[in-house]
Amino acid sequence: MTKFNSNLSLAPLAVFRIVFGLLMFFSTLRFWIKGWIYELYILPDFHFKYYSFEWVEPLPSKLIYLVFILMLISSIAIALGWFYRVFSSLFFLSFTYIELLDSANYLNHYYFVSLVALLLVFLPAHRIYSLDVKAKRAIALDKGHQLYVNSFRILLTLVYFYAGLAKLNSDWLLEAAPLNIWLPSQSHLPLIGPLLNYKLTAYIFSWFGAFYDLSIAFFLWNKRTRIYAFVVVVIFHILTWVLFPIGVFPWVMIFSTLIFFPDSFHQKILNKLNFIFKNTQEIKTKTTLSLSPILKTGLLIFFAFQLIWPWRYLAYPGKLFWNEEGYRLGWRVMLMEKAGYINYLVKDPRTKDYFEIEPSEFLSPNQVKQLSTQPDLILQFAHFLDKKYRKELNIEPEIYANCFVNLQNKGAKRFINPSTDLSKIEDSYKSKTWILPYEY
Amino acid sequence: MMPFASKFIFKNILALMAGIFLFSGCKEDSKINDKVDFDRKAMLENYYDNIILLAFFDFNSKVNELKTQGSRFINDPTMANFEDFKSGFAASYKSFQKVKALEMGPSANSSFKANLNTYPTDTQQIEQNILSNLSDLSSAQQINAKGFPALDFLLFTKDLNFWTGTQANLRLDYLDVLLDDISQLTNQNFSEWESFRQHFINASGTDVGSSLGQLVNSINKDYELIKNAKIGFPAGKKTLGRTYPEASEGFYSKYLSIELAALNCEAIRFLYKGISYDGNTDGLGLEDYLMEIGTQSFGKPTYQLIDDQLREASIAIREIPSPFSESIEIEKDKVNRAYTAIQKTIISLKTEMPSALGILITYQDNDGD
Numbered sequence: 001m002t003k004f005n006s007n008l009s010l011a012p013l014a015v016f017r018i019v020f021g022l023l024m025f026f027s028t029l030r031f032w033i034k035g036w037i038y039e040l041y042i043l044p045d046f047h048f049k050y051y052s053f054e055w056v057e058p059l060p061s062k063l064i065y066l067v068f069i070l071m072l073i074s075s076i077a078i079a080l081g082w083f084y085r086v087f088s089s090l091f092f093l094s095f096t097y098i099e100l101l102d103s104a105n106y107l108n109h110y111y112f113v114s115l116v117a118l119l120l121v122f123l124p125a126h127r128i129y130s131l132d133v134k135a136k137r138a139i140a141l142d143k144g145h146q147l148y149v150n151s152f153r154i155l156l157t158l159v160y161f162y163a164g165l166a167k168l169n170s171d172w173l174l175e176a177a178p179l180n181i182w183l184p185s186q187s188h189l190p191l192i193g194p195l196l197n198y199k200l201t202a203y204i205f206s207w208f209g210a211f212y213d214l215s216i217a218f219f220l221w222n223k224r225t226r227i228y229a230f231v232v233v234v235i236f237h238i239l240t241w242v243l244f245p246i247g248v249f250p251w252v253m254i255f256s257t258l259i260f261f262p263d264s265f266h267q268k269i270l271n272k273l274n275f276i277f278k279n280t281q282e283i284k285t286k287t288t289l290s291l292s293p294i295l296k297t298g299l300l301i302f303f304a305f306q307l308i309w310p311w312r313y314l315a316y317p318g319k320l321f322w323n324e325e326g327y328r329l330g331w332r333v334m335l336m337e338k339a340g341y342i343n344y345l346v347k348d349p350r351t352k353d354y355f356e357i358e359p360s361e362f363l364s365p366n367q368v369k370q371l372s373t374q375p376d377l378i379l380q381f382a383h384f385l386d387k388k389y390r391k392e393l394n395i396e397p398e399i400y401a402n403c404f405v406n407l408q409n410k411g412a413k414r415f416i417n418p419s420t421d422l423s424k425i426e427d428s429y430k431s432k433t434w435i436l437p438y439e440y
Numbered sequence: 441m442m443p444f445a446s447k448f449i450f451k452n453i454l455a456l457m458a459g460i461f462l463f464s465g466c467k468e469d470s471k472i473n474d475k476v477d478f479d480r481k482a483m484l485e486n487y488y489d490n491i492i493l494l495a496f497f498d499f500n501s502k503v504n505e506l507k508t509q510g511s512r513f514i515n516d517p518t519m520a521n522f523e524d525f526k527s528g529f530a531a532s533y534k535s536f537q538k539v540k541a542l543e544m545g546p547s548a549n550s551s552f553k554a555n556l557n558t559y560p561t562d563t564q565q566i567e568q569n570i571l572s573n574l575s576d577l578s579s580a581q582q583i584n585a586k587g588f589p590a591l592d593f594l595l596f597t598k599d600l601n602f603w604t605g606t607q608a609n610l611r612l613d614y615l616d617v618l619l620d621d622i623s624q625l626t627n628q629n630f631s632e633w634e635s636f637r638q639h640f641i642n643a644s645g646t647d648v649g650s651s652l653g654q655l656v657n658s659i660n661k662d663y664e665l666i667k668n669a670k671i672g673f674p675a676g677k678k679t680l681g682r683t684y685p686e687a688s689e690g691f692y693s694k695y696l697s698i699e700l701a702a703l704n705c706e707a708i709r710f711l712y713k714g715i716s717y718d719g720n721t722d723g724l725g726l727e728d729y730l731m732e733i734g735t736q737s738f739g740k741p742t743y744q745l746i747d748d749q750l751r752e753a754s755i756a757i758r759e760i761p762s763p764f765s766e767s768i769e770i771e772k773d774k775v776n777r778a779y780t781a782i783q784k785t786i787i788s789l790k791t792e793m794p795s796a797l798g799i800l801i802t803y804q805d806n807d808g809d
Contacts, residue, residue: 036804107805168456184476184733185646185798199474207457214453245647247805339795341787353681358668366802393680406791411737 008143008288009263010128011270014081016152017125018273019255020116021079024091027248028071037068040105044364046384047102048377051427056100070094078120080276081130084138085121092117104363104370104377108333109249112159115306116256119155122298123148124289129270129277140281144289147299152259157217158306162331164213166310171321171336172210176202177408178337179209186243209334212236220260233257244334316431322407322415322438324374325431340372340415342403344385348395356402357385373405375416375435382422399423410440478732479724484641484651486714486723492640493633494717495539495707500630502532503623510619514612517603526595530696533588537703541662541711544654545640546632553662554583555625559669560687561589570607570614577621586621589689594618596692646799653799656726659708660789667782670701671757675768675775685765697764702757705782709750726793733796742792749785756781 031037041047042061049056058064071094077087096114099105124144132138171177180202187193195201212232219229237250258265270277313326320327321336347354359368359381371377382399389397398421405415413436416422420434509528513521536556543553562584569577569585577586594615603611643651672678674688690696710717714725730743737745756778760767767775794801 034803040804105804109805164453181795182798187476188480188644197475197477211453211457214457245800245803245805249805337795337798339791341790348680351680355680356672356677358664360664366804369801404787404791406737406795409733409735409792409795411735411742412787412791 008146009267010124010142010144010148010289011263011266012149012259012261013123013125013144013152014127014129015266015269016256016259017081017084017120017130018079019258020120021075021077023248023252023255024075024095024113025072025079027252028068028075030248032068037065039364040366041098041101044102044367045362046367046381048104048367048370048380050100050103051376051429053100056097058101064098067094067098071098078125081126081132081138084126084130084132088117088120088125092121102367103328104367106328106370107247107249108331109247109252111329113252115155116152119151119302122295123151127289128283129273129279131277133279133281134277136281140279140283141287141289142283142285143287145291147291147296148289149259151299152256153217153221154303155306156256156259157221158303159331160213160217162310163333164210164215166330166332166335167206167210167213169335171408172206175408176206178335179205181337181409182244189242220257223262226260230257230260240334318431318435319438322405323432323435324376336407337409338373338405338407340369340403340405341412342368342372342378342401342416344382345400345402346385346389347398347400348393349398350395372403373415375432376427378403378416379422379425379427379432382425386423397423407438407440413439476732478729480644480652480729481641483714483724483726483729484644486716486725487651487655487711488637488640490716490721490723491711491714492542493637495542496630496633498717499532499535499539500626502528502535503626506532507619507623510615513603514616517600517608517612519600522595522600522603526693529588529591529595530693533592533690533696533700534703536588537700538707538717540704541659541708542655543662544651544658545636546629548654548658549632550625550629552625552629556587556622557589557689558583558587559589559592559689560684560691561585561587561593563593566590566593566614570610573610573613575613575617577617586618588622590618591615591622592690592692592696596694646797648800648803652797653801655711656793656797656799657801659711660786660793662704663708663782663786663789666701666704667779667786670697670704671775671779671782674765675772675779677779683768685768688765688768691765694763694765698757698760698762701764702754705750705754705757709747709754712746712750726797730793730796735792735796737788737792742788742796746785746788746792749781749788753778753781753785 041058041064047058059067070090074087074091074094077083078091092114095110095117099110099114124141126132126138127141127144130138133140167173176199180199183196183202183205187196189196216229216233216236219225220233222229234254237254240246241250310330313320313330316323316325318325321338342359344357344359345354346357359371362384363371363381371381378401382401385399386397389395400418400420401416401422402418403414403416404412406412415436417434417436422434425434506525506528509521509525513525539547540553540557547553565582565585569582574582594611602608640651643649645653647653648657668678670689674684674686676683685691688697690700710719712725713727714723715721716723727743727747730746731741733742735742740748756774760774760778761771793799
């Protein structure tokens, strides 16, 4: 039986650091090789901001590449534990900066990476098996306060559990949506392909998926079920990797859950890495690294935020999937099939003349896709057009959106009130009354 | 502490989910054997064998004929040869409308559409090219001075004297270069399509690179071009009401514009339905796939809705009197009606089809939001 407060070894943290650093290195490299730095951050004329983070501005394109180089270097430095505090901070800052550049690129797994990186900055993941210890820049310690290692276990638990809670909705459970749409589209796959055409398969996947998300972390905490749970983790995430274009996320989760394994498991891995981290310092086995009150308070605030923030959607009226008010930063993954169409009407109020704008004239296909279904982006782009034509045509334009959305494949419906002049609307945490109500 | 917590939570999760399951079980009406029963590979075979290859074959032969007629005129610029050449131009431009929605596979690689049909054409550039005896149109800067729009300008604004008087040789040379450019691109494209069957049919997934993904995306893009380039821009939809008749497709030949737009629209409808190129057989197509998926939209089956909208849009386009460049000013209602019909269709094409068929429209990672 693993006791919550007996987990004092820092070995799991060191392994986590190494694995995370390597994963980030390869996923950043993959991002670059696929040409996405150019496509997502350099090519578009316009980037969507995050509310309250409007001040984050894109750097000139050469410097954007430099930020990615910094990410590559710091991810390797994290893995090696080389000037760990400096590079874990730099990694967190550079990664989060890139994410904040364009909210059209939001993915839950990027948010997860940012959170993990933030925790790593403050946790002593470099106190054993690191180049810092080897070079005597850091004092070698192999024991620490239980929260050091458990922070990641708690975060993972939270992510899984909240992802599971989000699946407890009627679309997912009663209609098996959106898996009933997505699975048949993969029926060309070998072996499992033909099964994916059955509605029953979508139901089984949906129910199992919800159960998996809600329970897996607890099976991982439990010593007796852990190894079986891990096998399920591997199968589950590889299956999602095969079925859906979710990038490196499955691998991040598979490797992250290793942190639930006991100290001895991690120690074995670390022993194999002795050739890199060979330590000449004497490890102070008698000393336990304590948790400073400031860090304790910081972690408390961090987890309190994680617990509370996903629930903010309850403060908004209407259907969450339709309005998407309070949707992001809440571990809502694979929950909806949403496709939209939008173009804008720019009207000169003096002459009543107007013209139409197709967003694809300014935006990448991915940006257009996100724009066409997300109200806050729709508003931001309206403001971009307002500013642009105010200047170029010297008019006080009125901007209207002609927008239709098809949610869960139930047929397109008008999404944005076509008579609301969006140039006059300011974004805020208040509910957006110019979204037409969800009616099916 | 954790094992207790995990047991407690596990039991409650099970109880909760069992509760929901029982609750939902009462109103479950779908049968256990319900499934999507559709052969995507067979659909792709129909697309390749009965539509795409034949469409490109027809276009290729029309272009070869145009080349022959053009060469005859260049060697012997008589009135009769001039008229022949013009009719060959119309025939191949019309045939082009039936392949332009298929900018995928080989055609996407060669930027087929942009190379053959960028309009409005740059008449000054053309005059300049003639004077400088330009013999290579492959650079990107020449995209506005070649293809069908350039022929449209040269064949329909100049009379026979232009081709026989002073500088006639330079002018005829440019015609030759234009025709070579069109036919080389078309021949090359057709031969690539000829050997593309295996590749086309094997890419039977739904990702961006799959044949289905490419087909749906290229149909959508082309349909947007009908709205924006063929109708919208000339009719002033992009420019505070100021019209640009000279920007319409086939502006110089005048009476072709409407026919070209309607053919384009009708070809997309046939493509959607999976109707063979000769129009005789209705094989497996997107429409059948949507029928099998069985979604509803605006109160009717989605497959029906899209077919109706495509048909109504073609009809509305044909109701605009020719020449289009004049109707823009004097038949605004009819132009607007066509524009609205096209717009409605685009909404369905873009929101219903990719969703129903689970087709991706970008390569980026997503977490299914």
